[in-house]
Amino acid sequence: MVAIINQNKVIYREIQRPRQLLLWLLALLVTVFMWYGFIQQIIFGIPLGSNPAPDAVLVALWLIFGIAFPIIMLIWMKLIIEVRDDGLYIRFMPFHTRYRQFLYKEITHYEPIIYSGFERFGGWGIRVNFKGETAYTMNGNQGLELKLRNKTVVIGTQKPEELKKAMDALNKSQPPTF
Secondary structure (H helix, E strand, O other): OOOOOOOOOEEEEEEEOOOOHHHHHHHHHHHHHHHHHHHHHHHOOOOOOOOOOOHHHHHHHHHHHHHHHHHHHHHHOEEEEEEEOOEEEEEEEOOOOOOEEEEHHHEEEEEEEEOOHHHHHOOOEEEEOOOOOEEEEOOOOEEEEEEEOOOEEEEEOOOHHHHHHHHHHHOOOOOOOO
16 A cells, blocks of 8 residues: 655644734725715715716725725735645735645755844835845734745744744754754
8 A cells, every 4th residue: 555645734723813903994984975875865865075976987986995895805815824734835815816835855954033024125015126126015023034045935923933944843854054
């Protein structure tokens, strides 16, 4: 009998959701304004402002910013980090349809870091700075910096030491150079 080894076995998984208070207040403000406009103009028939948008435009904006936007923020927006047998995988939902993979054979160095997402990348999310470095961050100031053959990638994490230990345990074929 031949044993089949699953090359994509998940050893470590971290799921992050947005936690910035300012982001949530902005999302709430936009959502409340869209509901107010929808109820006032569509339900009660009172035009919103001195130069109101057509009803069809207001309904479209309400569907996008009053319903879809908060659902995406509450349910779908998350950063998933996984350490698998062959490398590190990330998925920034809803922006990535598939996992982005960083295979051990492509990683020349990795280490936990403390950094300023705003100073280094201009904020959080999926970012590229002027040096060509890419960041996948949800919140906070901790991450794992990956040095690949031709670029640098920063993965935001709330548990940088655990993530590094998981990678160390599996990265036997090419240990990182520190």
